[in-house]
Amino acid sequence: MDYNFKEIEPKWQKYWEEHKTFEAVTGSSKPKFYALVEFPYPSGAGMHVGHIRAYSGLEVVSRKRRLEGYNVLFPIGFDAYGLPTENTAIKTGVHPRKVTDNNIKKFTEQLKRVGFSFDWSRVVDTTDENYYKWTQWIFLKMFENGLVFRDKTLVNYCPSCKVVLSNEDSQGGKCDICHSDIVQRTKEVWYLRITEYADKLLQGLEEVNYLPNVKLQQQNWIGKSTGAFVNFTVKENGETLRIYTTRPDTLYGVTFMVIAPEHPMIEKHRANISNIAELDAYREECGKKSEFERTQLVKDKTGVKIDGLTAVNPINGKEIPIYISDYVMMGYGTGAIMAVPAHDSRDYDFANKFGIDIIEVIKGGDISKEAYTGDGEMVNSGPLNGITNKKDAIEKALAILEEKGCGERGVQYKMKDWAFNRQRYWGEPIPIVHCPHCGIVPVPYDELPLRLPPVENFEPGEGGESPLAKIDSFVNCKCPKCGADAKRETDTMPQWAGSSWYFLRYCDPNNSEALASEESLKYWMPVDWYNGGMEHVTRHMIYSRFWHKFLYDIGVVPCPEPYAKRTAQGLILGPDGDKMSKSKGNVVDPNDVVDVYGADVLRIYVLFMGDYEQAAPWSDNGIKGCKRFLDRVWALSDKLVDGNEYRPELMTAMHKTIKKVSGDIEAMKFNTAIAAMMSLVNVIYEVGSVNHAEYKTLLTLLYPFAPHAAEELYSSLFGTVLSNQSWQEFDETKTVDDEIEIVLQINGKVKEKIMVPAGLGKPELEAIALESERVKALTDGKTVVKVIAVPDKLVNLVVK
């Protein structure tokens, strides 16, 4: 038989499609298994091998699960709204709808060529009006529940993409889409109140099975801190200056206060401030800095003292100066801090530069050299003096604050509300109407979907307004409440909207009455295993958990967490070890690999190249080894002999391999699973023949990895289709050889290896070791001080 993958692969792909082999059945009595991979953004460049690796992990698990008798939902779709498509449209003049359709077609062809066992009857496209109708519906539900608001404040703005970005999309001060520097602008935009769910998002992590560093990154991103709000007073006008601190225990060490340059107090009290011109100059200077520059940790602090305003420390009545400085951010806490230079290194740097007092309140450091942030006995702190434990000191300080009514416990999160908008065309229209009489009015549910109008010109406006603003027929409308002339919101939703709930739609993708039926959600949710990239952990993962938790709270979904388990695959690097990128020209196109080696070889190689969770460089040589392996499996069909039971010479090898491959797939150790199959094939070649039982087992183990070759061999040799068969079982007792090689060591050095029956006890092993001729020779004239025997492993003689 010839291994002609060019014929075999399309043949089986067609067979699976015609026989609906991978269609999931909602309500089936089989146990359900929902495997989810991150659906791709269909870019013009097509897929690269990284996509293939990302999907291959759960592809293998899904194929195995089906053989194990599960009803498997393994869906795919397209996350198709987004800037790159729109930019292509602007450049080429082709409408984004057309660009998207072409790209989806290209991706679909590529995915099908690789033979993934997706349920193609459930494909979702986030730009389909039957899909985004429900994205808008969820938005309106959030609006209804007070989770949507508009605010005019500083936003992250990308001057290149001409859009406002969320905090998650501007990490490191760089635009997530084009990587240019973000600037801060004051703008009125839409927000989703994700901070309201901060605690739930944090607590939910305790009930899910995520990779430890996925959990950790989310915890850090949410960034919960506990402390206290303290109300200082401004002496000149008696007003309150509220701060947040995690260290209320150091209140007696406060020697000055700092407020952010944007703090509203300055505008409010302009009349009281004698050096307002100087402050304005500094504030203007800060405004010019990019967010990235602002957040660089710098020793050299800058700032200006506010003349004419003095703060009063509520705990001891002490009067202290107030400064403005850009090391205090308006976006965290209250935008104002109490500064304790003795015990905070930033305050320490600032105090040194401006010649401010430094008062030690915790013993243990040398504050003439640096701030001391450790624990120690409280001093110079009135009633707190003598307390040696930080926790006790904080509790005492809180008690005093509460008694005086000038402060209370508080919690802060690093996570900010989600700036939910794009001033662009290719996104879901935000279903809101601005009425001159009624204000902000939601579009009624029965008017959904609010369709994206067809336009000719998608160029974003220079003033940061959406292209939709230019479409009069879209903008002008009647207020749904009072019927007066009104205007539609023209911003669209950000890229992440559609992906925040797509896993729900897969459960029931064609439902026109609901985002998915209650029955289907109850049956399929939660996702049993979600695999994707680490880059989505603090964006998509957080967003979608937030939406899901909201939908749970309003009774739409049956479970509080969307994903029971989350793993992540490593990147495929270019052959040069660099990240694959178009600009470096080191991108490998899966189509090219399939042309030369076939889909099965590609699938095996992307999993064999290294630890699934680690990055690994592509190697054109490495893939040849996988091709040889498959050829060797194929060639075994010429060495087939009769026999429906494993032969003794292969018994342990068969059981061992089943155990190893089964376990490794569950642990995502695909590389060692493949290595185990390679070893088995090597052993079979040593034996010289393979019987029916043995070959069936080998092909079954191989099936999740190389399904086309496995199906072809299995069906042509045994007359049945492998996808309808069962996964192989192993017998634990048969995974060990009768005879085992054990090592004899003298003083920890290997001196001899001998075969002994498996399962021998320590005394027997010791006796055997001492009888060994070689051991006798080497221990001659010396004293055996100690004998350590480890059953089935080794015997070590300690000799003097």
Place this chain on the structure above:
RNA sequence: GCGGGCGUGGCGGAAUUGGCAGACGCGCAAGAUUUAGGUUCUUGUGUCAUUGACGUGCAGGUUCAAGUCCUGUCGCCCGCACCA
């Protein structure tokens, strides 16, 4: 600065609870087959050395035994970052 991870042959990478370091694959070498190249097959392949020694970034430690545990140190990668 904080948090996480990694460091093993020429290369990608293996190594449950501490128990034969280098599985599997690539590459390389020699041989066989072939008109030749490629393919395929066989054998070998950590380093040094004539029996043996040394070897998992480096330096210590614990142990009969350490890639694995402990202490210190160097290097690389990733995430967050003036978060009060």
